[in-house]
Amino acid sequence: MPPAAAEPLTPERILETTEEVLRRYGPTKATVVDVARALGVSHGSVYRHFPSKAALREAVTERWLARTEVRLREITAAGDRPAPDRLEAWLEALFDAKRHKAGDDPELFATYTVLLAENSGVVETHLAELVAQLGEIIDEGVSEGSLAATDVPAAARAVFDATGRFHDPQYAAEWQSPTIGAEFAAVTALVVRGLRP
Template structure:
């Protein structure tokens, strides 16, 4: 038995190993057998935790997306910040997280871009969570009288779509532009000015 196989096989350990396998082989070539081999177990052991390759890939995608949501939720829930400052910080944090992932681990980012396009259910839930956070921030601003929005959910979706160039993976190539931060700041300032009551 390999040292890796001596450790308990948990869903988290499988997901961590799957990330490494995806990084090494890419989403089209990586298999459950590759994951099992890296773990030192049979592929049947992996299937006991994840019933299919699709379920495993979906879980990896969900895990990856959830990491950025934690920081964004902390910003959303901050009781000491104004809605306007939360909105600015939230947009900055989302953009920074996406740039960080694309720049620091381009192979895995490319893998996740493929996975995101394949698993719309996971992506849809993630996008819903993000726009719900924006809705909460905007609603808080409306209640405080600092922001104006007649339809808060529609406004949140509009803000999300208006800033898409700074968080949608299809624009990742733009994120290394020397002017991207200036462009981001201009769009963010325009949106916040437009939302002020």
Template sequence: MPSTTETLTAERILEATEEVLRRHGPAKATVVDVARALGVSHGSVYRHFRTKAALREAVTKRWLDRTSERLAGIVTAEDRSPEQRLRDWLAALFEAKRHKAGDDPELFATYTVLVDGLGGVVHDHIADLTGQLTRIIAAGAESGDFAVPDPATAARAVFHATGRFHDPGYAREWTEPGIEEEFEAVVALLVRGLRAAG
């Protein structure tokens, strides 16, 4: 059990909440369990997160933000063409989601349940991801690599067209034989559709 003299921060609470969710699942995990894992009273947890729902929302947002942060560096990688950034970004998103599902299946299943009840957090996450895609596609439109009149519309289309490779509802398919080739085929088709006529 952690030392109670260590400062209780929102980050420590979120780390403990992840561990409690991993062990107990979303249906059985309680704020009391989180407090016990931290060696504090549940009132101490409530001082940082006013409700159990607020705590669940924060831990889910933190989990989703890890993916967004991982992808953000690709958006600004000026040493790569917009097409390469787009390919790298889509591959990194697919890989990030596969790792979450495969490396920690209990926590992935827990977050899938939590995400279903947190429409605002999911909407913000998708808006962030499509915003990143928009920036990549806009850079391609500016350079002449892509022929798209509206990068935001194109970004949403690309995001939805690749849903099979990042939507948790498809997680069971991510380890199937041939999934890499199918991913590459979809990305190649999308890139051809975005390219400027030569």
């Protein structure tokens, strides 16, 4: 049922509705007209906020990825915890977020997998942010003497790549395995141990 017409049309409201439309119709069939219909407005009203279907899909993708970034940023910024603990917590939070996205709403996860392929620039920005957060944690660990790395950006990228099986959507089918938790713990322990002085 469309929301009340008196409710103001905002970019956030459009993005929320677009997510529902994508969930309902999938990425190949969902249109701006479907989004407008769900909002109870003309498609021209949607285009006033997003100039094209591609721009709308890109914004939805960016919003979806940003949710993970915000959660991880909180761990990155928790300077009251030692860097190795934060590194483990950060990797666990990333894996947990990805696993929940894939398991809790598989239709929407599949939709976003399609959108991620369309919006490589948004994805590259997201990945750069995640690697930068890892770099901050490692850099602080080097400063406090709890971690060792001569090239922090390279170390951050190596950690991200080494744990790819636990956050790259191409491995989503493996995340429901009964042994995945133990496998994640083993890889994480090895990675953190490898960064110890």
